Amino acid sequence: MLPWVALGLLLPVGIVMLLQWRQFLVGMDQSVRMERLTINAWAPLLASAGLLGLLWDQQRPMHGQAALAVGTGAMVFAVLVGGILLTTDRHDRPWNHFQGSWLVPIAWPVGGILMLLVASAGRVSHVVGLVAFAMGLVLIWLNLMPQRDEEPEPAPSRGDGSLVVTFLAALVLAACARLSPVEWLVPVGVVLSLLSLGVLVLLARHKNVLSAIQAGGWFAVLLPCLGLGLLGQDMLSRIIRADLPGAPPRFEYTSSLLEPGLVLLVTIMVLVCQERWPSFWRAPASLALLVAGLLGYGILMARAVG
Numbered sequence: 001m002l003p004w005v006a007l008g009l010l011l012p013v014g015i016v017m018l019l020q021w022r023q024f025l026v027g028m029d030q031s032v033r034m035e036r037l038t039i040n041a042w043a044p045l046l047a048s049a050g051l052l053g054l055l056w057d058q059q060r061p062m063h064g065q066a067a068l069a070v071g072t073g074a075m076v077f078a079v080l081v082g083g084i085l086l087t088t089d090r091h092d093r094p095w096n097h098f099q100g101s102w103l104v105p106i107a108w109p110v111g112g113i114l115m116l117l118v119a120s121a122g123r124v125s126h127v128v129g130l131v132a133f134a135m136g137l138v139l140i141w142l143n144l145m146p147q148r149d150e151e152p153e154p155a156p157s158r159g160d161g162s163l164v165v166t167f168l169a170a171l172v173l174a175a176c177a178r179l180s181p182v183e184w185l186v187p188v189g190v191v192l193s194l195l196s197l198g199v200l201v202l203l204a205r206h207k208n209v210l211s212a213i214q215a216g217g218w219f220a221v222l223l224p225c226l227g228l229g230l231l232g233q234d235m236l237s238r239i240i241r242a243d244l245p246g247a248p249p250r251f252e253y254t255s256s257l258l259e260p261g262l263v264l265l266v267t268i269m270v271l272v273c274q275e276r277w278p279s280f281w282r283a284p285a286s287l288a289l290l291v292a293g294l295l296g297y298g299i300l301m302a303r304a305v306g
Contacts, residue, residue: 006177025203036147070256072297076297082290086290132224220267
């Protein structure tokens with residue numbers, strides 16, 4: 001009975017989460033610090049929460065729904081960037097800011113390269129997941145650190161309560177994803193992916209496209225780090241409980257990270273090069289990103305149900 005209740009609550013809880021997220025974006029204060037925290041921390045974590053629910057208590061790490069959850073971030077990021085490039089002009093004000101004062105964080109391509117290295121190994125120790133989790137926590141900590149040019153902590157705004165409710169709804173969403181029937185993985189995965197995309201689209205609508213791209217990039221990098229970390233900690237707890245002799249079990253099927261790593265690197269390349277390319281390349285590059293994101297997601301979904 002409980003799995004079907006969780007399945008029925010999945011979409012309503014996700015809608016509540018998006019509505020509260022929108023309320024927060026409308027009512028948040030306009031300080032530089034809060035804007036940076038929203039882009040670099042709150043939005044990526046919020047977009048990751050539901051997908052992380054698919055990773056709890058997995059008996060076959062990096063296989064099935066685990067591979068789908070870990071790799072979805074890069075695919076959503078590609079679809080987001082492709083859609084933004086296709087529907088905006090590079091001479092718009094946010095793109096001028098992008099070209100002038102903002103650079104792609106080095107953590108983004110490093111994350112893509114690390115995914116390719118793990119994928120090429122085929123199987124890795126659970127320690128790799130624990131190290132990835134530590135890297136994700138360090139990135140979040142660095143994004144939360146106050147910058148030198150920021151003003152003192154602002155007074156609470158009317159949007160702070162909405163942010164708390166948003167994250168509570170995200171936790172309930174993760175629990176619903178965890179408890180939903182496995183045979184309904186396809187609709188559950190699609191709903192969670194659309195909710196993650198919705199978080200970023202709302203950020204683009206109420207702030208600007210650059211903010212959504214920044215948040216999407218961090219989402220694509222932090223989701224594999226946190227996801228592999230949860231899988232590694234789960235495997236470590238099973239090793240401790242079972243007191244297994246000999247070599248500990250390993251992550252199998254890590255080759256499923258190949259497509260997300262490639263898509264992430266291609267998306268970053270398009271972002272970096274789009275201002276240098278002739279304008280007639282903009283539409284084909286945007287469509288290529290959309291196709292790559294959707295096709296990559298389809299491959300992940302096919303493996304998850306196969």
